[in-house]
Amino acid sequence: MSTGSTTQHAETKGTMMRTALICGGGVAGLSSALSLKKKGWRVRLFEKESELRTAGVGLNIWPNGVRVIDELGLGDEFFSFAASMRRWWALDSDGTVDADIDVSGWETELGAPITGARRRRLNAMLAGALDPGDIVYDMNAVGYSQTPDDVTVHFADGSSETGDVLLGADGIGSRIRNAMRGGPPEFTERGVVRWRGVFECAAAGVPNDVQADVFGAEGHFGWIPIDATHAYWYGTLGGVSDVEAFSGICGTWTNTPVPAIIASSEPDTIIGREIAHYRQHLSRWVDGRVTLIGDSAHPMYPGMAQGANQALIDGQALAAHLESASDVPGALQAFERERIPVTNKMVEYSRLHFDFERTREEYRTAGSNLQIDRYLEFES
Secondary structure: OOOOHHHHHHEEEEEEEOEEEEEEOHHHHHHHHHHHHHOOOOOEEEEOOOOOOOOOOEEEEEEHHHHHHHOOOOOHHHHOOEEEEEEEEEEEOOOOEEEEOOOOOHHOOOOOOOOOEEHHHHHHHHOOOOOOHHEEEEOOOOEEEEEOOEEEEEEEEOEEEEEEEEEEEOOOOOOHHHHHHOOOEEEOOOOOOEEEEEEHHHHHHOOEEEEEEOOOOOOOOEEEEEEOOEEEEEEEEOOOOOOHHHHHHHOOOOOOHHHHHHHHOOOHHHHEEEEEOOOOOOOOOOEEEEEHHHOOOOOOOOOOOOOHHHHHHHHHHHHHHHHOOOOOHHHHHHHHHHHOOOHHHHHHHHOOOOHHHHHHHHHHHOOHHHHHHHHHOOOO
């Protein structure tokens, strides 16, 4: 499929409208496109699939992410389908309440509540705010080339498109990242499986405005409301990659809501997926007019539930640096300097929550919610 990009790029250069090429139609790509459009950029988003990706079940959107959504002008629409939390429980697998935190004041204190939403609803909302011609499907980016004046992305079908900046938002398997580095990075050990499912709050006997985490010797289980009636659960048990074994172990946590949640889950929503992040943080995200964002730059375990939130912030920060910059590579370098220290720390905090024995003991003795405590460091 040819996009006829060279002529289009020349025309937009003539009218002084700069063009951002974005590879990847997830939260990072979609939100970055919207943030850049608000700053006057023309965007071309290329998704390798024939439709938007909806892998996964739900997302925990914290105040830092909600504020970005609101700045995009989508706050009211987001709250029409998202769930807002009033409390957050931290439980031990024996039923002990380690922490019960009132988060109902965050909307005032932090400018936004902590929320949960269905991934597909969030992606559909972000995509719907773009113009019809902004997204091009079935375009599998395989690499790029650049000159001092522009950058060209190359696709598997032999076509290409040229613009002023290229964003690699194509996830943990990023082809743009691999082209930048000359190959893929080394990942953390395999075998860490995250299980997820959807259930009706009333059927499991849990409130629709409380999210919770349960810590046991074998691992971790949690749940987050994602609309007015339903929640999604997630869990990882060390070395367990079979759903029957996972359900069997969690079923012994009888003094918690966990067995009822699993029993009331909608069977076709239960999925398991290996998770990973880079063994070493990337030392750079930028190559000239090309930058990585979202999971292509900083994949993280879901221990801090910040993957989507940090992707939203990436797009916002990138657009701010590019808004009036005459030096695109310089703006990208400034973006990298701002974001790498923050995301690297979030990756490290996220990994801590997968040291299950340590985390369980910490929650037993802390008297507070460590995930909240660590998150609030970034709000100060």
